[in-house]
Amino acid sequence: MEPAELRRAVEAGRETVSELSLRVDDVIVIHNSDRVALRLVPCDVLARVAPSGHRAESEFEVEVARCLAEVGAPVAELEPRVEPRVHVRDAFAISLWTYYEPVGPEIAPADYADVFLRHHAALRQIDLDAPHFTDRVASALREVNDREHSPELPDSDRGLLSDTLSGLSAAVSLERAGDQLLHGEPHPGNLLNTWRGPLFVDLATCCRGPVEFDLAHAPEEVAKHYPGADHDLIHRCRALNWAMFSAWRWRRDDQMPDRGHWRVEGLNRVRAALDRIGPG
Structure with missing residues (x-):
């Protein structure tokens, strides 16, 4: 995302998570492309923020994650403290996930x-x-x-x-x-x-x-x-x-x-x- 759009995306992620009663003191941009991944601390939520035109894609991803979690698949989980859905704010579609700190060496x-x-x-x-x-x-x-x-x-x-x-x-x-x-x-x-x-x-x-x-x-x-x-x-x-x-x-x-x-x-x-x- 361009700098102006990125700032709006960061703010949309921050406001969405804050309104869900999760503490947000800072937002770290993990990845920036056509959509962004944000780490919100200290609540340690990963927000995936996409332009609202990608809402259907975000909703599909949430459904895939929900189904796979039920059968114990090795996938990142949705944030368990909030409802598993896509939030829409300021023309962005926002899904919330568990943040995982990378560990260990490269996967063999x-x-x-x-x-x-x-x-x-x-x-x-x-x-x-x-x-x-x-x-x-x-x-x-x-x-x-x-x-x-x-x-x-x-x-x-x-x-x-x-x-x-x-x-x-x-x-x-x-x-x-x-x-x-x-x-x-x-x-x-x-x-x-x-x-x-x-x-x-x-x-x-x-x-x-x-x-x-x-x-x-x-x-x-x-x-x-x-x-x-x-x-x-x-x-x-x-x-x-x-x-x-x-x-x-x-x-x-x-x-x-x-x-x-x-x-x-x-x-x-x-x-x-x-x-x-x-x-x-």
Whole structure:
């Protein structure tokens, strides 16, 4: 968020939590992108604040978290001292979560795979109306193919992303028999090492698809510890994930920090992933 919008988001988070009779002396910005994560102290609440246009996405995330908590999934929990819902204030949608202080070293590949197995098992126990991953691919493809939405994307790179998104989406989704609910974006930034063990966060990306789509977001060593994983499918999904990532970075209104770097790096990752797959 731009500085003026960020100030409003911080104040909206502060006022929302204060009105719920939780003490707020200070607000720390943990993450700032198209939505922000705020740590409020000393009550130690994590507020996720998004523009109100993302209210439906925030409400979906709260519902996913509520359902997964009931089956003991390894996910960050909603703030237990308040009602589990999305609050709206000053054109922002605000959800409230337990804050977890990061602990310990980097999560080892075997432990990463173990938390994946437990999370996927929990996801199979709940019933949610979630989109298929191909719906997200289609959304990214629309951004790439619409020059008004991505005016700075060079034509050659536009063709690369368009072909990759359309071709790999079709290839990966040919067989849906093994599809299930997924996290959607379980990269290392969305897996926290906490006193409770590794916990997944950012649950709004929950979708349906093969488990390999999730595994493709993790470091490559992780899949070696996940029984039954299709490694060729993981390679295709990794190329597809980087193509989607790149599509978002070239949106005119993208607000990811250091966007210029990630525009270039994303395209480089797409090419490297495609080279690994090989012709066809």
